Amino acid sequence: MRRSVDNSGARGPGRPVVAEERGILNDKAFQRMIAVERKRTERSRNPFLLMTLDAGGPQSPEENGTVLDSIVPGLLSSIRETDVIGWYKARAKLAVIFTGLVIDDKKDLLSTISTRLSTTLRDTLTPEQFNQINVSFHFYPADCDHAGPGR
DSSP states (O other), X not given: OOOEEOXXXXXXXXOOOEETTTTEEOHHHXXXXXXXXXXXXXXXXXXXXEEEEEOOSSSOHHHHHHHXXXXXXXXXXXXXXXXXXXXXXXXXXXXEEEOSOXXXXXXXHHHHXXXXXXXXXXXXXXXXHHHHOEEEEEEESTTTTSSSXXX
8 A cells, every 4th residue: 555654844844745665756745846846937947847647548547557656666767866756646647847957959858758758668568558658748937948838
């Protein structure tokens, strides 16, 4: 059974709630992290990228969560220490916040991340599961390079 522990007292006020066995934020803590990053971005104009993964196939929500659980170790090993992984929606949608980005070209950045993600997913999932994963990218702020929408 998945347990979450609030370490706010041990780590200082405002620290996120983390699922101990995986090192990922639960949905409540992850939503708070997105809000913090959006405020930081509004002040600094330094962009971040939110990537969401959804296994919204025909199976049950529990099976979708199991598919997403199976890719967590690969994601953890392929993201930087400064990036944050968590449940965007508990056991239904997994997400990563990529911070500290220098965005010269959104297309190149998305291509690099997509290639790395695709390799990780193909190494972890069956072909059927791989085909069920939906990935979305959202830049904040949306006008970070004035080249159009952030998707």
